[in-house]
Amino acid sequence: MTREGLAALAFSAAGRESDKFETNDLGRQVIGREFIFAQSLADEDSSTETNDAYWRYDKSAQQLTLSFRSYVHSLYLKFESKKSGEYTGQNAFGVKVRIKGYTETEAKLTPVGGTDFNTLSVTLNADPVEGRRLSQEVTLLVQGVIDADSDGAVTSCSDDHAGATIDDPIEVYTYSCAVTGRVTHVEFYDRKNSAALAEWNAEPAAAAKP
Structure with missing residues (x-):
């Protein structure tokens, strides 16, 4: 299964979770199915929560460091941010400010059974020409199998709202x-x-004792 397939599977939970009579988790039908996806690396200075892998170049030492980190132990599969509108807000003291609203939609892969893989890092000797090439041509490959969490669920959805203030006139709804x-x-x-x-590589699962 590809990155796009995993994202679609994650989003499939949205409609079912709003239905109190729907308990079927479509993800359970594909437990054990393998997935593999690749993602490019970001410049560390411009990396964000949606960039799990990044590179850093030390010009004086001529060394390129490749690192992988996983925010809140999840890997981003898809992220979109769209402006949803503007309106004028006012606080209790009558101070008015123009507020911009945004809607963020994200799909993530949440690892189960350990997350020590997110400490992967390597430093390579590379002159500027080779360093530039590697920063553009190295990708992070992630492989695994779909599995259920401790509650037996494979997919889940949640939403969050960050209200605007006078000092920070941005309102964000995140799905x-x-x-x-x-x-x-x-x-x-x-x-x-x-x-x-x-x-x-993950350690092989321990064999069950007789």
């Missing part, structure tokens, strides 16, 4: 959906040379 999966392999992959520059 977030997630699919759970067991990550088994992560690597920094050099597409040009077809080589893994650093990788992490």
Whole structure:
């Protein structure tokens, strides 16, 4: 299953969770199905919560560092932010301000069974030419299988609202959906040379005792 497929699976929970009579989690039908997706790396100075993998270049040492981090132990699959409108707000003292509203929609992969893969990092010796190439051609590959969380659910959705203030006249509604999966392999992959520059593999599950 691809990144797009995982995002679609996560969003499939939105309609069902609003129906009090609907209890079927479509994700349970695909438990055990493998997924793999790649994402490009961001410049650390411009990385955000939606950029899990980033690069940093030390010009004086001529070293390129590739790092992966997972905010709140989730990997972003899709993120959209759209302006929803503007209106004039007023506080209790009569101070008025123009408020802008935004709607954010996000889909995430929530790992189960450990998240120590998000400490993957490697520092490479690279002159400026090679450093630039690697920053553009290295991708983060993530592999795993769809699995249920401790409550037996595979997909879930939630919403959040951040109200505006006079000092920060931005109002944001966030709609977030997630699919759970067991990550088994992560690597920094050099597409040009077809080589893994650093990788992490999950430990094999312990055999059940007789």
